[in-house]
Amino acid sequence: MMNAILITMILALLLPIYEAWQDDNIWQKMLAFASIATKTSILILVVAVLRDDWTIGVVGVLILSVGNAALMLLAHVLRRLNEL
Amino acid sequence: MIGYLDLLLRLTIWFLLTADLSPANIFIGVAVAFLLPRSSTKRAVLKDWLHVLWEILQAIPIAYLEALEMIFRPHPQEVQTREQVKPNRTLGLIFLDIFLITFTPKTIVLKYQEDGWYKVHWVRRQRRGNGRVQERGGPETP
């Protein structure tokens, strides 16, 4: 059961990856990246539970709690670049 | 003197992160919470914060309901409105208001303007009000 959930989640992860590759608009790409970031960290948590290895889970929780600060900074940099 | 709400927030994060209630860990947590720098902006009022906390708890089921609604009935329409900020909000409370509005899937705050307005972006079902900017005074009602 957990395996099935994991595989469907990986399939869902392919959608934003494909979108990031095929769309040339930078904001659409950023959206896809944000989606990839969240989905992978949730996947890490699911894998941790599946393998019953909570050290992996701690990594996932750390990633989630540090957050997508880098993406936010990048968004601001891009906004500034567009203003020039 | 010291923002005790601030301290409480830090200690909560610390205990959730370490999940350890031994005396040594409690001591480290309290020490770190005191040592971290504090901001000296306007003090928050406890009553406002409790109110906001309650609103966040309410927002979770509302967000899920809106999500289900969006799934079963398509919302193809995009609308922009302006909402007025409630008076006497500290910066933290304004942040929480923005959080609450953006958290529910049908609404996203685009911009907080210094003169006391939010620009809010909606998705809607109806055909009317096609993409134009509407002005409204009161608190948000869909």
Next chain:
Amino acid sequence: MIDALSYGLMGLGVVFWFWGTWPLLGHRSVLYKLHSLSVSDTLGSMAVIVGLLLKIPKEWPLLVLALISLAIWNTVLGYVLAYCSTEGGGND
């Protein structure tokens, strides 16, 4: 009972993921996609984490932290992306 509920929540989360990520491939505005992403990435992922929480209740402190930070970061990122993508065009 608890098991069924936990799988149910994870299933709901995965359904939200697919529903909300699918529009990403279409040709809608960034803001419209942001609305559907907030369904999938915030609410769907929260459902998945609550499902995991029911499966391993003994790790609740970390999972609750994950839940809270997920909700906050994703929402704030949504706001930042909305703000930056509309301001950059210089149409304000």
